[in-house]
Amino acid sequence: MVRFNMFENEIATKFFKRLNTAGRVAEESTLPKATQELVKIRASQINHCGMCLDMHVKDAAAAGETAVRLSLIAAWKESTVFTDAERAALALTEEGTRLADASPGISEDTFAQVRKHYDDNQIGALISLIATINAWNRLNVIAGNLGGDYVPGQW
Numbered sequence: 001m002v003r004f005n006m007f008e009n010e011i012a013t014k015f016f017k018r019l020n021t022a023g024r025v026a027e028e029s030t031l032p033k034a035t036q037e038l039v040k041i042r043a044s045q046i047n048h049c050g051m052c053l054d055m056h057v058k059d060a061a062a063a064g065e066t067a068v069r070l071s072l073i074a075a076w077k078e079s080t081v082f083t084d085a086e087r088a089a090l091a092l093t094e095e096g097t098r099l100a101d102a103s104p105g106i107s108e109d110t111f112a113q114v115r116k117h118y119d120d121n122q123i124g125a126l127i128s129l130i131a132t133i134n135a136w137n138r139l140n141v142i143a144g145n146l147g148g149d150y151v152p153g154q155w
Helices: 011-028 033-046 051-063 067-079 086-099 108-117 119-144
Strands: none
Touching: 011 067, 011 119, 033 051, 033 067, 033 086, 033 119, 051 067, 051 119, 067 086, 086 108, 108 119
């Protein structure tokens, strides 16, 4: 059940608009769209954000992502269906999302893998994307927004 309707609140609506604008930086970058969805899904899994999971899994599937890959995102380390570049992005997503849980924060090995596969603009987009999806996850979880009703392309 929704705890707080952020979509009908003036302050929250203003914040949503600005967060959407900030999110466009990564969306309009050369970071592959499939990688962007993988990052959003993995962070949302870690943060238990049903609303974002619903949205990004459905959007990824509508864009052609396979059911096998979508099913294996949570176990990406134990699967063979992701490229080395995607694995680097997923590792950075996990470490960046679990900052409070990870004593070393972002490992040098993870960042070296990210540098190996992405240029500086893509890294900037990746870092921005991880920060943005974590903000969305926290907003939705705190407010109690649930997943299940999203239609691909709705937002």
